[in-house]
Amino acid sequence: MKLISGRKELLKHLDSHKGTLGLVPTMGALHEGHLSLVKKAISENDTVLVTIFVNPTQFNNPEDLEKYPKTLEEDLSLLNSVDQGIIVFAPSIEELYGEEVTSKEYFFDGLDKVMEGAFRPGHFNGVATVVQKLFELIRPDKAYFGEKDFQQLQIVRNLARTLPFSLQIVGCPIVREAQGLAMSSRNRLLSEEMRKKAGLIYQTLEKARCMFGTENATKVIAYVKEVFSAQKDMDLEYFQIADEETLTPVMKKQKNRKYRGFIAVYAEGIRLIDNIAMN
Structure with a gap:
């Protein structure tokens, strides 16, 4: 496995690769969800590049950035166990941003104004800024993103269509822990007891999906709010049912439209997000 931290070294190394290149952008603290993306990329490409970079511009809360787990050695060991031919790019902030660590302003046709965008101002400008930097530097054929961050996935697809080169964005299914909790790097910050209890998030989403077959969105949303209002150690930030394509x-x-339920919950002060296809 090749670990690279500099842009020049990365470009030199990529010049020598042949065939298709698959990119898996991550912020590290890898888990089985990330590895599922890596395995998918390996199955579809000749070369796979995993980036590990905790992007400061997508955190609107400095405490959230400070808490985010950083486990590079463990991450490298996990990736090496999957495939020793993986290239890992783990740059410093200065290497990727230079002296000006700021976000660009984007227009995403409203995709960035709801749900995560409404509760985390500037978040998706930060995501798009670093993703565009990586895309333009690496020029992959395919890039792999998990559906746990479904809103992010739709925004990245929108961004990719504006680039002056061909790039396929591949969305991959959510990987869950035994109790249903969507795998996330943040899960390791939870107590073991809460990690088990947080399976309630997915159980509630499943019930909401069943209700949506016969009830309107207002009643389903009210049900989800009622579930979490009864929880002393979990706080619902939002639950929204939105059009999969427009996120409105x-x-x-409406018939022939796909809908998805989106949720954000605080558990022991840790923010957890999830989503589910409603039809």
Whole structure:
């Protein structure tokens, strides 16, 4: 496995590769969800590059950035166990941003204004800034993102369409822990007891999906709010049912439209997100 931290060294190394290149961007603290993306990339490409970079511009809360787990040695060991031919790019902030660590301003047709965008101002400008930097530097054929961050996935797809080169964005299914909790780097910050209890998030999403078959969105949202209002150690930030393509909240169900339920919950002060296809 090749570990690279500099842009020049990366470009020199990529010049020698042949065939298709698959990119898996991560912020490290890898888990089985990340590894599922890596394995998918390996199955579809001749060369796979994994980036490990905790991007400061996508954190609107400095404490959240400070808490984010950094486990590079463990990450490298995990990747090496999957495939020793993986290239890992783990740059410093200065290497990727230079002296000006700021976000660009983007227009995403409203995709960035709801849910995560509404509760985390500037978040998706930060995500898009670093993703565009990586895309333009690496020029992959395919890039792999998990559906746990479904809103991010749709925004990255929007971004990719504006680039002056061909790039396929591949969305990959959510990987869950035994109790249903969506795998996330943040899960390791939870107590063992809460990690088990947080399976309630997915259980509630599943019930909401069943209800959505016969009930309107207002009743389903009210049910989810009621579930979490009864929890003393979990706080619901939002639950929204939105059109999968436009991410606009559903007012009235329409035939031939796909909808998805999106949720954000605080558990022991740790912010957890999840989503589920509603039909």
